[in-house]
Amino acid sequence: MRDVAAYWQNWIDGGWVDGGAGRISVTDPGTGAPLAEQALADVADVDRAVAAARACHESGALSDLRPVERGRMVQAMGRYLLDHISEIARLLTLEQGKPLWEAEIEVRGAARYFEYYGNQAETVEGRSVPLGAGYFDFTTHEPYGVSAQIIPWNYPLEMTARSLSAALATGNACVIKTPELTPLTNAFIARAAEAAGLPKGAVNVLCGLGAEAGAALSAHPGVNQIVFTGSVPTGIAIATAAAKNVVPCVLELGGKSAAIVHDDADLDAFLSDVRWGIFYNAGQVCSAMSRVIASERIHDELVDRIAGLAASLKVGPGIDQPEFGPTMGAMVSEAQRDRAEGMVRAAEAEGATVVTGGRKLNRPGAFLEPTVLQVTPDMAIARNEVFGPVLSVLKFRSDEEAIAIANATDYGLVGGVFTRDLDRATRAARKLRAGQVFVNEWYAGGVETPFGGYGKSGYGREKGREALWNYVQTKNIAIRLR
Ligand code: NAD
Secondary structure, eight states: OTTOOSEEOEEETTEEEOOTTOEEEEEETTTTEEEEEEEOOOHHHHHHHHHHHHHHHHHTTTTTSOHHHHHHHHHHHHHHHHHTHHHHHHHHHHHHOOOHHHHHHHHHHHHHHHHHHHHHGGGOOOOBOOOOTTEEEEEEEEEOSEEEEEOOSSSHHHHHHHHHHHHHHTTOEEEEEEOSSSOGGGHHHHHHHHHTTOOTTSEEEEEOOIIIIIHHHHTOTTOOEEEEESOHHHHHHHHHHHHHTTOOEEEEOOOOEEEEEOTTSOHHHHHHHHHHHHHGGGGOOTTOEEEEEEETTTHHHHHHHHHHHHHHOEESOGGGOOSOSSEEOOOSOHHHHHHHHHHHHHHHHTTOEEEEOOSBOSSSSSOBOOEEEEOOTTSGGGTSOOOSSEEEEEEESSHHHHHHHHTOSSOOSEEEEEOSOHHHHHHHHHHSOSSEEEESSTTOOOTTSOBOOSGGGEESOBSTGGGGGGSEEEEEEEEEOO
């Protein structure tokens, strides 16, 4: 058990509570052994959490505050996370599988959201609309009320921080539904809210089964706005439930994002992009660089170099990887690992070449070797998300063909182009069907830059100032002067 508390409760209406649906066992994917138990919410728990959030909203305890006061509390939540970084990172590694050094980056990333949106709280201003001498007209932005946020298991702390920080900064009371596989670190979000002095009911954190608590939350008539990150089928189910209540959603549903690499690209630098792009968090990243589309002039050299990089990564339990380095942890679960491995076998059957990796490790835990495939655009693996450490490399002959291959998926989350030719990069950036384009550095940008999907990658924008508009509605006030 590695000194992790044996049992973790839900946080509803400012108190720790058991779950009406009992408990769920959380597994350490680095060993395959049980880690702890988590309270499991049922529909009645969801009702209680929504009622608490609604009462908080209607009392004005959060929404009537001067924005600077809300902003300070949001920032204090981030500082709380940083003050407990070692404890949180360790727990995150044990429940999620990522290396300890990556878990620390996630905690810092989560804290950064609270810092950024805490700062933004004061910037949400309306405008006055000129209507001539007889009127005074102005707009205000009001919080929706109760924001429901359904969180995925790949970055449980950071994804909660991303939506919660913006929602609280704009004055919404929130109900967080944590993922069944990695619910534990979200307890620190509740502790941070309490330590920061947020009013009772402003933050509720519960774990429950997606089909039960998740479905009940997304269909709840007391919810005014929904944020979801996860798979396309679940996103469709949530958007359907939201539509029945005429409630807006933000959906972030993954991708099959491509880096186009021209023959004049700096290949030494690009290898570092590959390392972060597809092997970080064992590839379980919605904006992973899951495809490389390489110029035919450098394709073979690049495949060799990428295969060398993949083979050089040391794979093992994240808890044994405290220092930044060429390491990779477990995937989140054996089921996710087996799914990814199954996609590699299916690609092989379709004619893909496994250049390196592709096998489970012969040890307990959810490990898959860093994998590089050579594929063609007609193969299923060139279009479908693996959500694992599996890179598909394709070849192009012309700029047009590169863009056509990159755009040939239903997704459209991010894309990249690697070249020293600025005109070429700019043309590609215009033509790539994606919400964010990286030129010469995968993941260039930050909390400040808007992020979100085209196509089946979803709608709405997270991060940046754009995200604030997910959480407020505009009211126009027109005054007739007599
Ligand atoms: P999922 O989409 O089913 O689960 C994500 C969250 O949604 C969890 O909290 C889950 O409890 C909840 N949920 C599930 N069914 C629900 C429902 N009917 N109503 C409301 N909430 C519900 O994802 P998964 O099954 O854990 O993973 C499957 C695939 O999803 C992965 O292989 C990957 O392709 C994709 N995924 C993408 C991201 C991303 O960041 N885009 C994150 C996680 C998973």
